Amino acid sequence: MKNNKNAISGAKKAGLTRRNILRHAGLASTAALITACDNGSQTTATGAPAIIGKKRKLKMVTSWPKNFPGTGTGAERFAKRIEELFDGNVTVKVYAAGELVGALECFDAVSQGKADMYHAAEYYWQGKSSAFNFFAAVPMGMTASELTSWIRFGGGQELWDELSAQFNIKPFLGGNTGTQMGGWFQKNINTIEDFQGLRIRMPGLGGEVMKRVGATPVTKQGGEIFQALSQGNIDATEWIGPWNDLAFGFHTIVKNYYYPGIHEPGTGLSIGLNKDIWEDFSSHEKSIFTAATMSENDMTYADFNAHNARALTSLIDEHGVQLKRFSDDILKTLAEVSATVLADTASADPFSKKVFDSFSDARSSSMKWGAIAEQAFMNARSLVAK
Known part of the structure; x- marks a missing residue:
C-alpha cells in the first residue's frame, strides 16, 4: 500500500493528470516486480522503471x-x-x-x-x-x-x-x-463399440485415439463445426466446454453431452x-x-x-441437454x-x-x-x- 501512495505522490510531482495517476499507480506493483528481475533498468520520477x-x-x-x-x-x-x-x-x-x-x-x-x-x-x-x-x-x-x-x-x-x-x-x-468435455453425440455411447464408424470432429492425438477405436476423426476449425454438425457431415464433435459450446449453439442440434473429455484434460x-x-x-x-x-x-x-x-x-x-458420463x-x-x-x-x-x-x-x-x-x-x- 505504501508503494502505491509513493507512486501517486510522485506522479503528482511529475505533473500527471489526476485521471492517469491511479493507472500509473496500479502498474507500479507489477513494474516493481519486473525491476527486481532487471537490475539495469532506468527509473522515472515515480520510482517505477522507465519503458x-x-x-x-x-x-x-x-x-x-x-x-x-x-x-x-x-x-x-x-x-x-x-x-x-x-x-x-x-x-x-x-x-x-x-x-x-x-x-x-x-x-x-x-x-x-x-x-x-x-x-x-x-x-x-x-x-x-x-x-x-x-x-x-x-x-x-x-x-x-x-x-x-x-x-x-x-x-x-x-x-x-x-x-x-x-x-x-x-x-x-x-x-x-x-478440463474439456467429452463432446456432443447424435447417438448414445454405451460401449466402446459405439464409436465404430462415427465421424467425429477431434484434432490432435485425441483424434488418433478415436481412430484406433473405430471412429473417423475430422479436423475442423471452430467456425466450421456448427455447419458440419447441422448438415450431418459429422456425427459428433468436441470443442472446448459448456461456455463455448453454448455460444456455438450445438445444443440446438444435439442433446447428448458426454463427459469427461479424456483427450484434453487441461x-x-x-x-x-x-x-x-x-x-x-x-x-x-x-x-x-x-x-x-x-x-x-x-x-x-x-x-x-x-x-x-x-x-x-x-x-x-x-435447453434440455442430457448430461451423460462415459462408462x-x-x-x-x-x-x-x-x-x-x-x-x-x-x-x-x-x-x-x-x-x-x-x-x-x-x-x-x-x-x-x-x-x-x-x-x-x-x-x-x-x-x-x-
Whole structure:
C-alpha cells in the first residue's frame, strides 16, 4: 500500500493528470516486480522503471473466431495488457481466424515474419513435430495446474524453447481452458463399440485415439463445426466446454453431452512471438512481456472455470441437454489406447521422446501428490458439500 501512495505522490510531482495517476499507480506493483528481475533498468520520477525501447506495432494472428468467449476475448485482453504495460510504446493489432491468415496458418505466419505473434494451441502444429502436442494437451495427460507446473518448474519451458527455436519462434503459455468435455453425440455411447464408424470432429492425438477405436476423426476449425454438425457431415464433435459450446449453439442440434473429455484434460493456449522480435527486446522488455503472458495464463483459466459452471447449468436447465458420463469400461479402454498413442508419438523422433519422458515424469509426480492433496480433498468435500 505504501508503494502505491509513493507512486501517486510522485506522479503528482511529475505533473500527471489526476485521471492517469491511479493507472500509473496500479502498474507500479507489477513494474516493481519486473525491476527486481532487471537490475539495469532506468527509473522515472515515480520510482517505477522507465519503458525505454522502440516504438513497435505488432500484428497478432489467432486461431479463434472474432471475440469468441475465452479464447478470442483472451487474445484481445492480452493485447490490451501489453499496450498498458508498455505504456503505449507497443501496440498490438489482433486478427481473428481468417482475417489475415487461416486458423491453422498462424504458426507459419509468425515463423516467416508475416505476423509478429500468434494466440493458438500448439497441437495445431503437430505436422511440424509430434512434440508440439505435449505443450497443449494429450489424451490422459495433465490438468491445467499440472501443465503449468511442468512448463514453469519442471523443464517444460526449456524443451519448448528448444523446439520452437527451430522455427524462429519464442513460445509462452497464454491461457488454459481447463478440463474439456467429452463432446456432443447424435447417438448414445454405451460401449466402446459405439464409436465404430462415427465421424467425429477431434484434432490432435485425441483424434488418433478415436481412430484406433473405430471412429473417423475430422479436423475442423471452430467456425466450421456448427455447419458440419447441422448438415450431418459429422456425427459428433468436441470443442472446448459448456461456455463455448453454448455460444456455438450445438445444443440446438444435439442433446447428448458426454463427459469427461479424456483427450484434453487441461488444454494450454499459447502465445508464440517471432524470435527476431524477442531477441530485439531489452531484458526489461522481455520481463514485461513474460509477466503479461503469465498473468493472462491465470486470467484465462479463471475465466473458463467461472463461465463453464454457469453455462452448463443453462444447457441443462434451459435447453434440455442430457448430461451423460462415459462408462468406466469405456474410459478404461480409452486410457489404454491413449497410452499406446503417446508411446507411438514419442517414438517419432529423438526429441519427441525427450519431451515425452520429461512430460511423463512430471505427470507421474503430479498424480502422486494430487492423490493425497486436491483429489483427496475433493472426495472429502463431496461428502457434504453440494
